Amino acid sequence: MDKALYISMTAAKHNTLAQTVHANNLANANTTGFRADFAQARSMPVFYGDGHPTRSFALTESPATDFSQGPMIETGRELDFAIDGDGFLAVQAADGTEAYTRSASLQLGPNGELLTGNGLQVLGDGGPIFMPINSKIDIGVDGSVTTRGETAVDLAQPDRIRLVSPDLEQLVKGEDGLFRQKDGEEAPIDGALRLRSGFLEGSNVNVVNEFTQVLSLSRQYELSVKMMKTIQGNSESSARLLQSQ
Secondary structure (H helix, E strand, C coil): CHHHHHHHHHHHHHHHHHHHHHHHHHHCCCCCCCCCECCEEEEEEECCCCCCCCEEEEEEECCCECCCCCCEEECCCCCEEEEECCCEEEEECCCCCEEEECCEEEEECCCCEEEECCCCEEEECCEECECCCCCEEEECCCCEEEEECCCCCCEEEEEEECEECCCHHHEEECCCCCEEECCCCCCCECCCCEEEECEEECCCCCHHHHHHHHHHHHHHHHHHHHHHHHHHHHHHHHHHHHHHC
16 A cells, blocks of 8 residues: 555656646747756655665656757848757856857947846957947847948957857756756857857657647556556545444
8 A cells, every 4th residue: 555655746846847848848838049948756765774675665756958959030130040060059147157048149338348138248269258338239140240330341350259069978958958068168169050040949848749648647646646646545435444343
C-alpha cells in the first residue's frame, strides 16, 4: 500500500512539473529566438542507507533544449537580424555575466549603448558596444558596426558584434531564458557567422505537439490521483478486515 501510494503521489507531482515545461514552451511560441525545452520522465530508486532500494518514484526532468532552427520572419527593419547557422549573439545578462541569445532585434539606448529588444547590452570584442549619440548605425553581415555622423566622410567603426558558436552540448539555459556555458567560460568568437538584416528568427516551438503533451500529462495526472483514491479505499478495507478479527 505504502509503496503504491508513494509511486502514484510522485507521479502526480512530477506530471505537474512536466506541464510547467510544456506550458512555458507554449507561452513563448511567439518569442523571437526562443528554443523549446524537452521534458522526460523516468523511474528512480529510493535508497535509505546501504543495501537495495526500498521504493521507486517518478521523476520528471528537462534534460536538454531543442536547438533546431526556427522560421525566418521578414520585418524589413534595418536593426533586426537573424543569425545564419547555429551561432549566438553575446549579450551582458542582468547579473553582469556573458550570455547568449538568438534574438537580435537591436536598438540604441539613451546613452548610445547597443541593446537587444529586451534591454540587454550587446557585447563586442572589447565589451559592451557604445555609439555616438545621434549617429546612423550600419551593421555588416559579419557583425562589424559602423557609425555615420552628419557628413558622409565622418565614419567610424567602433566595434564588432561578438558572434559565437559554442558546443551546443555544453550550453545550459538559465531562468532568464539566456544560454551560458556549463563551465562558465566565454565561448570563442566565430568569424564565419553571418547576420541576415531585416529578418528575425521565430520560436521553434511546435504548438500542436506542446498542446498534445499538456493534454496527455493532464490525463496521466488524473490517473495518478485516481490510483491514490483506490489505494486509500483498499487501505480502509484492510483496516476493517483487521478490526473484525
